[in-house]
Amino acid sequence: MKKIGILEIVVILSILITSVSLAYKFYSNNGNDYEFDGNQMYKCAWVCEKILNKNFPLNATIIGKWTLSKKPFNGEVKIYDAKGGTLYAIYNGTPITIGGELAYQEDIAAKKIILHPIGKSIIFYELNPIEGKSFRDxxxxxxxxxxxxxxxxxxxxxxxxxxxxxxxxxxxVERQKIMNNLDVDIKKGLGLYFVDYGIIINGKIHLNTLKNLDNYINSSNISTSKLTIYVVVNNSIDEIPNKIKENYAIITLG
Structure with missing residues (x-):
């Protein structure tokens, strides 16, 4: 078995210390913004994953440039995924990718990223199947x-x-039009399965989007599975009444 040298031990310890430090920062901030330089994309993506995995919506301010035109970019985006050193976001209704300062494959080369998690706590619960004539129902x-x-x-x-x-x-053609209207939600993971005489919809969807589905899909009957509802609130755990805490499960950002 190959022995580990001093230099390799130092590198491993450095990675561990960085990870622990970042984890402490994430779990102790409890709802504040998180700021990263463009050379910290893997750390930034790691924090994004932690926030998104808890079902908190995540916005971000991106300062950098477009990789093709080299024009400056300074705008607000909605992040829906993060993998490796790349962030996947929606800007002005269009999906874009964000990389570090030296990025050339992504749409944006970021010099600075400021993450803005939405809400401080999530109250979640299950609902029995619902039936209705429309999505509004x-x-x-x-x-x-x-x-x-x-x-x-x-x-x-x-x-x-x-x-x-x-x-x-x-x-x-009708299928493609529906998919075009829901492109952002599909990119976020919403599944649409077209079948004879209807559609099966699967995954996560924002309540406001659900309300608007009648604009794209003319339904005569709808039946849901058992649902999980995530209510994102801008209240810390201490600000939530005990009656709610005793009867519902709660996720906090920190």
Whole structure:
């Protein structure tokens, strides 16, 4: 077996210390912004993954340049995924990729990234299957359950599960138009499966998006699976009443 040299031990210890330090910073910030230079993309992506995996929406301020035109970029984006040293985001309704200062394959070469997690806590719970004639019917049933949290600052509601939608058999052109309208949500992981006489929808969808699906899909009947509802609130755990904490599961950012 090959012996580990002093230099290799120093490198390993350096990586471990950096990881522990970053983890401490992430878990102790509890809702504050996180700032990274363009040469810290792997650290930035790691933090993005931790935030997104908890189902917190994540915005970011990106300062850098477009890799093709070299024109300056300074704007707000919505991050929906992070892998390796690349961030995947939505800017002005269009998916873009963000890399470090020396990036050439991504759309943006970032000099600075400031992450803005949305909300401080998430209250989540399950709902039994719901039936309705329209997506608005389904959304209204879900929204009624969030009235239990009146008094809290609700900033987003995310719905996870599947829906069977009775509609019609869509032509290829009609399918593409629906997918174009939901392109951002599909990029975020929403699944659309076109079948005879309707559609099966699977994954996570924002409540506001769910309300608007009637604009793209003419349904006659909808039935959902058991749903998981994530209510994102801009309240710390200490600001949430004990009655809610005793009856619901809660995720905190920190």
């Amino acid at each position: 389904i959304a209204n049933e879900i929204e009624n359950t969030t009235k239990n949290f009146n008094g809290l600052n609700i900033v987003d509601v995310i719905v996870e599960g599947s829906m069977g939608v009775d509609s019609k058999t869509y032509t290829p």
